[in-house]
Amino acid sequence: MAEHSPAERFGVWPGDELSSMNGQVPRDVIEYQLLADEPVVDLQVVRGGIELEVTVVKQAGEPLGLEISAAIFDRVRTCDNHCEFCFIYQLPKGLRRSLYLKDDDYRLSFLYGNFTTLTRFTEVDLERVVDQGLSPLYVSIHATDPDVRSRMLRNRRGAISLRWLRSLLDRGIEVHGQVVVCPGLNDGAVLHQTLAGILDRFPELVTAAIVPLGVSRYSKEAAMRPHTTEEARTTVDTVGEWQERFSRAVGRRVVWASDEYYLLAGLPFPEPEVYEGFPQHENGVGMVRAFEQAFEQEVEAGTAQVADVIPARTGFFAWVEGAPAEGYRAPRTRGAVNLVARPRRAARDEQITILTGGYGGQTLRPLLDRCGFDRVRVLTVRNDFFGGNIAVAGLITGPDLSRTLAGEPGGGRYLLPDVCLSKGRFIDGSSVEDLPRPVEVVPTDGSSLRRLLAASRAPR
Ligand code: SF4
Numbered sequence: 408m409a410e411h412s413p414a415e416r417f418g419v420w421p422g423d424e425l426s427s428m429n430g431q432v433p434r435d436v437i438e439y440q441l442l443a444d445e446p447v448v449d450l451q452v453v454r455g456g457i458e459l460e461v462t463v464v465k466q467a468g469e470p471l472g473l474e475i476s477a478a479i480f481d482r483v484r485t486c487d488n489h490c491e492f493c494f495i496y497q498l499p500k501g502l503r504r505s506l507y508l509k510d511d512d513y514r515l516s517f518l519y520g521n522f523t524t525l526t527r528f529t530e531v532d533l534e535r536v537v538d539q540g541l542s543p544l545y546v547s548i549h550a551t552d553p554d555v556r557s558r559m560l561r562n563r564r565g566a567i568s569l570r571w572l573r574s575l576l577d578r579g580i581e582v583h584g585q586v587v588v589c590p591g592l593n594d595g596a597v598l599h600q601t602l603a604g605i606l607d608r609f610p611e612l613v614t615a616a617i618v619p620l621g622v623s624r625y626s627k628e629a630a631m632r633p634h635t636t637e638e639a640r641t642t643v644d645t646v647g648e649w650q651e652r653f654s655r656a657v658g659r660r661v662v663w664a665s666d667e668y669y670l671l672a673g674l675p676f677p678e679p680e681v682y683e684g685f686p687q688h689e690n691g692v693g694m695v696r697a698f699e700q701a702f703e704q705e706v707e708a709g710t711a712q713v714a715d716v717i718p719a720r721t722g723f724f725a726w727v728e729g730a731p732a733e734g735y736r737a738p739r740t741r742g743a744v745n746l747v748a749r750p751r752r753a754a755r756d757e758q759i760t761i762l763t764g765g766y767g768g769q770t771l772r773p774l775l776d777r778c779g780f781d782r783v784r785v786l787t788v789r790n791d792f793f794g795g796n797i798a799v800a801g802l803i804t805g806p807d808l809s810r811t812l813a814g815e816p817g818g819g820r821y822l823l824p825d826v827c828l829s830k831g832r833f834i835d836g837s838s839v840e841d842l843p844r845p846v847e848v849v850p851t852d853g854s855s856l857r858r859l860l861a862a863s864r865a866p867r
């Protein structure tokens with residue numbers, strides 16, 4: 408509980424358990440927040456097994472100051488799909504339990520940007536979304552052909568659940584979509600058909616990210632394989648064609664291929680303006696361009712912030728008091744900044760090494776060279792933990808880092824992007840303290856990295 412907060416002033420004690428507010432039992436932080444916004448809030452709390460009532464009087468909209476231990480108070484709605492491409496089925500055993508949770512809950516879509524397939528969405532949910540204005544939501548489309556979609560989700564309801572997407576759009580809810588492309592399943596002609604289906608049936612969709620299937624070495628699905636270079640090129644071309652059609656029809660590009668496609672295809676990234684404000688940045692669309700732009704602007708102006716380049720996608724969650732994102736999809740960069748060690752000023756000529764994943768390695772080197780940081784090393788951490796085609800920095804694990812660092816000479820500074828940590832832990836559960844040498848955890852955005860390198864007097 409926050410000190411001197413209204414809740415404390417009116418008699419709530421640390422350790423009290425909240426059981427109702429104004430006679431209602433909130434089901435999640437969304438309802439909690441709506442109730443907490445009232446100027447007079449009657450709280451029913453349990454203290455040492457005894458029920459008590461506390462009335463809090465405050466300004467409308469003023470935070471109560473309570474700490475909430477979960478975002479969903481009833482049960483997270485889990486998905487009833489069994490997608491061949493599901494990354495949760497491709498995780499090794501023994502990771503923290505929350506990682507195995509297959510959520511398909513529109514509330515988490517609203518709060519954290521998790522994608523929902525809508526296969527468990529109901530009329531009551533629609534009513535609530537509209538009444539409470541839970542917008543934007545994030546929907547996994549994958550295919551607009553009913554047969555292909557139900558086959559991909561391995562769920563009969565997959566064939567019909569996009570009707571809810573139509574209902575949401577009809578009621579003015581903003582929706583972002585994604586298509587996970589599995590070679591041989593929904594690429595090629597099926598992808599064309601899906602994009603035509605979006606334009607035809609869901610033209611109000613704000614954006615659609617086209618992302619490639621990720622395959623770890625734990626996948627048991629024989630048909631699931633990474634894209635070839637040729638397939639990646641074809642997908643980029645397909646998306647380009649449809650961007651033109653969408654632009655002509657609705658005045659927006661709507662659809663983007665994720666950065667991974669350009670790296671796989673060996674193609675240059677589109678110019679920053681093509682991303683129209685980076686609306687799917689957190690889904691890996693335009694991340695490289697946004698990073699470069701933030702880094703380069705910092706070089707030129709010395710003042711640019713990443714927020715100047717990427718509009719903050721904080722949304723509703725930013726004003727919810729204290730509800731943690733851990734366990735679902737934690738905010739990747741901004742939320743993790745709290746964990747970041749303060750960059751220290753390095754001795755002149757101290758070697759700086761940036762640790763990153765395979766994709767980061769491909770993009771950082773040319774950028775550093777271009778901006779005069781040619782003496783900064785980039786050390787790629789191969790992902791043996793997951794294997795397969797997993798090369799994003801966010802999935803770097805402790806064991807892979809340890810192996811990489813073990814072969815390094817003594818001295819120098821090692822910078823690690825915070826995106827691979829959640830509450831100070833790698834996905835395998837280890838922490839930076841378990842590594843064989845000290846590393847500095849740094850924010851993942853371009854402005855922060857540039858400032859840190861400049862402060863270390865690294866450029867020559
Ligand atoms: S809908 Fe998502 S969580 Fe559920 S099986 Fe498919 S990929 Fe996994």
